[in-house]
Amino acid sequence: MTVKTEAALRPRPALPAGHIAFWGGAALLCLALVAGFRVLDNEYAWFAGYFILQYVLLATAWNILGGYAGYVNFGAAGFLAVGAYTTVALRKAFGLDLLPCIAAAACIGGLLGLGTGWLALRLKGVYFAIATLSLAVLLHTIVVNWSFVGGSRGAYVLRPASIPPFVSYGEYLFVVMLVLAVIGVGIARGIEGSRLGMGLAALRDDERAAEAAGVPTLRLKLVATTLSGALMAVAGAPLSHYTGYLNPEAAFGLAFSVNAIAMPLIGGAGTWFGPVIGAVLLASLQQAATVTISSAANLMIVGVVLVIFAAAAPRGIVGLIRGGRHR
Amino acid sequence: MDPELALLVNAIISGLLLGSLYAAAAAGLAISFGMLDIVNIAHPALVVLGAFAVVVVSGGLGLDPLLSAVLLAPGFWLLGAGIYTAYHHFFERRGDQALHGLAFFFGVMFIIEVGLVMVFGADQRYVDPSYASITYYFGDIDLPLRMLVPGASALATIGALALYLRTTFTGRAIAAVAQDPEALRLLAIDPVRIKRFAFGISVALAGLAGGALVVVQPIDPWSGHVFIGRVFAIVIMGGMASLSGCVLAALAFGVAENVTAAFYGPSWSPAVAFGALLLVLAFRPQGLFGRAA
Numbered sequence: 001m002t003v004k005t006e007a008a009l010r011p012r013p014a015l016p017a018g019h020i021a022f023w024g025g026a027a028l029l030c031l032a033l034v035a036g037f038r039v040l041d042n043e044y045a046w047f048a049g050y051f052i053l054q055y056v057l058l059a060t061a062w063n064i065l066g067g068y069a070g071y072v073n074f075g076a077a078g079f080l081a082v083g084a085y086t087t088v089a090l091r092k093a094f095g096l097d098l099l100p101c102i103a104a105a106a107c108i109g110g111l112l113g114l115g116t117g118w119l120a121l122r123l124k125g126v127y128f129a130i131a132t133l134s135l136a137v138l139l140h141t142i143v144v145n146w147s148f149v150g151g152s153r154g155a156y157v158l159r160p161a162s163i164p165p166f167v168s169y170g171e172y173l174f175v176v177m178l179v180l181a182v183i184g185v186g187i188a189r190g191i192e193g194s195r196l197g198m199g200l201a202a203l204r205d206d207e208r209a210a211e212a213a214g215v216p217t218l219r220l221k222l223v224a225t226t227l228s229g230a231l232m233a234v235a236g237a238p239l240s241h242y243t244g245y246l247n248p249e250a251a252f253g254l255a256f257s258v259n260a261i262a263m264p265l266i267g268g269a270g271t272w273f274g275p276v277i278g279a280v281l282l283a284s285l286q287q288a289a290t291v292t293i294s295s296a297a298n299l300m301i302v303g304v305v306l307v308i309f310a311a312a313a314p315r316g317i318v319g320l321i322r323g324g325r326h327r
Numbered sequence: 328m329d330p331e332l333a334l335l336v337n338a339i340i341s342g343l344l345l346g347s348l349y350a351a352a353a354a355g356l357a358i359s360f361g362m363l364d365i366v367n368i369a370h371p372a373l374v375v376l377g378a379f380a381v382v383v384v385s386g387g388l389g390l391d392p393l394l395s396a397v398l399l400a401p402g403f404w405l406l407g408a409g410i411y412t413a414y415h416h417f418f419e420r421r422g423d424q425a426l427h428g429l430a431f432f433f434g435v436m437f438i439i440e441v442g443l444v445m446v447f448g449a450d451q452r453y454v455d456p457s458y459a460s461i462t463y464y465f466g467d468i469d470l471p472l473r474m475l476v477p478g479a480s481a482l483a484t485i486g487a488l489a490l491y492l493r494t495t496f497t498g499r500a501i502a503a504v505a506q507d508p509e510a511l512r513l514l515a516i517d518p519v520r521i522k523r524f525a526f527g528i529s530v531a532l533a534g535l536a537g538g539a540l541v542v543v544q545p546i547d548p549w550s551g552h553v554f555i556g557r558v559f560a561i562v563i564m565g566g567m568a569s570l571s572g573c574v575l576a577a578l579a580f581g582v583a584e585n586v587t588a589a590f591y592g593p594s595w596s597p598a599v600a601f602g603a604l605l606l607v608l609a610f611r612p613q614g615l616f617g618r619a620a
Contacts, residue, residue, distance in 0.1 A: 072429060123608055126366045129429070130559045131608045134601040137556050141598035152594070254552060258433060265430050296444045303437030310430040311417040 022189060026182045034175060038167065046170035050242055052283040053177040054235050057184045058256065059263035059275035061231030064188055066261070067269035068197055069224045070204030071120055072129040076232055076260035078136030081143065081251035083109055083233030088149045088240050091157065098176065098241055105237035106230045113229020117222040124207070140252045154247025157240045173238055184231050189272040191227075200224055201270070232260075255299065259283070262306045268318025277317050333467040338589035339582050344474040346581025350574045351481035351539050352554055353561040354488065355532030360559070361567035362505045363522050363529075365414065366429050369436035370533055371551035371558060376439050377403060377537020378546045382452045392454045393480055396538025400531040407530025410435065411523045436551070443548035453545035477539035482574070484535060488528075489570045501525040505568060553597075560604035 037045045058076060065071050073079075083105035090096045090104055119131050144152045159169055166172040191197045199220045202210035211217050240246040259282065267278025282302060289298035313320050352374050359367045367373075377396065380403075384395040418428040456476075463470040492498035500521045504511055508518035540546060561580055565572030583603065584596040 066426075070426070072426060119605075119609060126360075126429070127563070127608060130556070130563065131605060133556050134560065134604045134608075137597050137601045138605065141595065141601075144594050145598075258437065261430060261433060265427070269426070296441050296449075299437055300441040300445070303434045303441060305434075306430055307434035307438065310427045310434060311413070314421075314427045 018193075023186065026186070030178055030182060033178065034171075037171070037174070043168060043170050046168065046174040048284075048287045050170070050174050050177050050238075051287055052280055053174070053181045054239075054242075055259055055263060055279040055283040056276055057177070057181045057235040058232060058260050059267070059279040060181070060184045060188045060272070061228050061235060062260040063264040063269060063272075063275045064191060064231070065224050065228035067264050067271070067274070068191065068200040068204065069221060071221070071225070072126075072261070073116075073132045073228070074129045074257055074261070075132035075134075075136035075139075077252045077254065077256035078132070078139045079109055079112060079229050079232035080236030080239070080256050081136075081248070082112055082139060083236030084239040084246055084251045085143055085149055086233065087237050088155050088157065088246055091240075092148065092155070098238055102176075102180070102234055102237040105233040109233020110226045110230035112233070113226040114222060116229060117225030120221050120225055121218065136252060136257070140248055143248045143251070150247070152248055154245055154250075155240065156245050159241050159244060169241075173242055176238060180234055184234070185272060185276060187227065187231070188275075192272050196220060196223060204270075255302075258299075258302060258306075259286075262302050264316075266305060266309045266316055268316030271316075271318045274316050274318045281317075334589055335586065336468060338586045340468060340470070341474065342582035342585030343578055344478045344581070345585055346578035347478035347481050347574075348474075348536075348539055348543055349557060349561055349581055350485060350577035351477075351532070351536035353558040353565075353573050353577055354481075354485045354570060355529035355536065356558050357562050357565065357568065357570055357573040358501070358529040358532070359526055361562050361565075361569070361573070362501060363525055364505060365411075365419075365522075365526065366432065367526075367529070368429065368432045368555065368559075369439060370529075371554035372436040372439040373403070373406075373530055373533035374537045374540060374554065375546055375548065375551040376443065377534035378541040378550070379443055379447060379452065379537070379548075380534065381538040381541050382454055382546075385454055385456075392456055392542050393477065393538050396535050399534050399538070403534035404527040404531040407527040407533075408523050410530065411526035415519060415523070440548050440551065447548065449547060449549075451545040451547045452541070454541050456542060459542070474543055477542045481536065481539050484532070485570060485574060488532070492570070497521070497524065501528075502568070556597075556601055556604070560600065560607075564604065564607050 033049070037049060058080060061079075062073060062076055065073055083102075086105040086108050087098065087101040090101050096104075116132060116135065119135075120128055123131055143149065149155055162168050163172045166175065191200070199210070199215045199217075202213070202215050203217045203220060207217060236251070239251065243250065259279075263278035263282050264275040265278070266282060267276065268274025282305065285301055285305075286298035289301055309316065315322075352371065355373075356367065356370045359365045359370065377399065380399050381392050381395045384390065384399060385392040388395070390398070414428065414431065418431060458472040458476055461472045463472070463475075492502055500511060500516055501524070504518050504521045504525070511518045511521065537546075540550075557580065561576045562573055564580075565574075565576035580600055580603075584600050587599045588596040
């Protein structure tokens with residue numbers, strides 16, 4: 001691929017050694033987190049930790065399409081809810097456990113993402129964003145009218161008290177989400193350094209030029225929308241087990257869509273580390289505000305921080321750290 | 328009249344009234360999004376802000392809500408001019424409006440909504456003008472003034488605006504700024520000033536639409552959410568920069584939603600409208616009433 005766009009010429013992290021360092025570091029971090037939380041021995045810590053990790057995964061998934069390819073998805077909540085309701089439906093129909101449900105959610109979210117990809121072939125910019133928003137409303141309406149999963153009344157999920165090697169079910173969910181988040185971030189990082197990532201960056205910077213230079217934009221967009229959709233659905237799959245009760249209002253909550261956009265932008269869109277920083281910062285801030293002030297205040301914080309960052313630091317925290325190197 | 332037919336006729340008529348309300352909410356967006364190319368996703372939140380301002384003013388001074396909305400319009404114009412100045416300074420000037428401008432308005436929307444929750448609480452607010460409880464009956468057809476008065480005022484306002492844009496110098500400049508800002512510069516007109524003026528008008532329209540909205544239905548700080556998809560859908564289906572297309576699309580939207588609600592239940596009505604939008608986007612992105620690109 002001989003695309004000479006600004007993005008493609010950026011220095012890439014050195015490969016094999018970097019990979020080992022990343023996965024080793026991630027594994028160590030996971031062990032340290034679980035060990036630290038066990039010492040803390042507080043059920044709320046698992047609860048809050050899950051909340052943050054689900055946003056790490058959601059923001060990372062959004063970033064694969066929004067950050068790398070430049071296609072803004074306003075309907076993140078729709079994808080997340082599809083994952084959550086896949087779990088509810090499969091559990092009710094076949095009594096499946098959480099893990100197979102997560103795999104199924106990935107498949108269904110991927111298929112939905114592929115469908116969105118078909119829209120992205122025809123729609124650019126803000127039209128694509130609004131199409132994804134309508135898709136979320138459409139899915140919301142379908143779920144509200146689908147009585148098998150509880151319709152607008154919602155569905156209760158009775159979760160087991162604990163799963164053997166883990167102290168509590170909260171810890172189990174935390175570990176599941178931790179592993180999923182690390183896999184998601186790993187995938188994003190892999191994309192960033194690969195030909196796929198360079199192709200996506202090329203089509204983000206100038207889709208026509210990329211096409212003219214021989215980048216298979218059609219295939220790349222479909223891959224990006226499918227991956228992004230699958231990961232978003234995975235982020236939502238354990239939601240019903242986490243809260244014990246799921247209704248359309250909660251699953252399609254606008255907070256998910258806003259956070260999915262705000263977190264990568266604040267952390268630094270288009271880098272694998274940006275959404276992670278953004279999600280950890282914003283989600284912790286929101287947990288803290290929900291507990292100490294009110295749930296209205298936590299959304300206010302997101303709004304204010306988003307406006308400040310969009311205006312003053314458009315490249316996010318990662319951009320601030322790197323300084324003006326790319327501009 | 329056959330009851331099925333009466334239901335259908337009533338659904339269509341109340342759909343048209345609802346549609347004129349949608350037209351009011353979407354007309355401002357047809358200016359900002361359609362003509363100025365500013366994706367103001369906070370527009371519905373501004374409508375709700377207008378509704379709350381009308382509740383406060385008409386309640387405090389004992390004025391008619393629609394009259395209060397007109398009195399508040401200059402304030403909203405100033406607010407709009409202020410927002411545009413910030414938007415231009417931070418985003419448009421840098422050529423950075425696509426992703427970050429969108430994020431900016433997303434944040435503005437949240438600040439407005441949460442600000443309203445913090446000031447007014449999450450309760451619903453409403454106004455009760457003297458005509459609200461009057462309904463005219465023509466045979467089987469109901470014509471509630473609570474819908475008719477705001478709907479008719481909305482259409483009259485949009486008509487006056489369309490006339491203004493077509494006949495005055497500034498109005499024509501607004502239409503021109505979207506097409507070719509450089510050509511305006513050659514005529515010694517500052518495109519930034521024109522855009523600021525036009526964006527002020529679009530926000531003033533949002534305030535007026537808020538006044539019409541609160542007469543029709545009770546509102547709470549989150550009422551804007553159900554309108555985000557609708558108003559953008561209407562502007563796109565109407566062919567972006569066209570006020571008449573916007574009104575036609577809004578009326579079609581209102582009728583489609585109401586007929587669905589009357590025959591299949593209100594929980595299905597959003598699906599029809601948004602399904603229609605997805606189809607339009609997929610097969611006719613220039614809008615139902617727009618010219619082929």
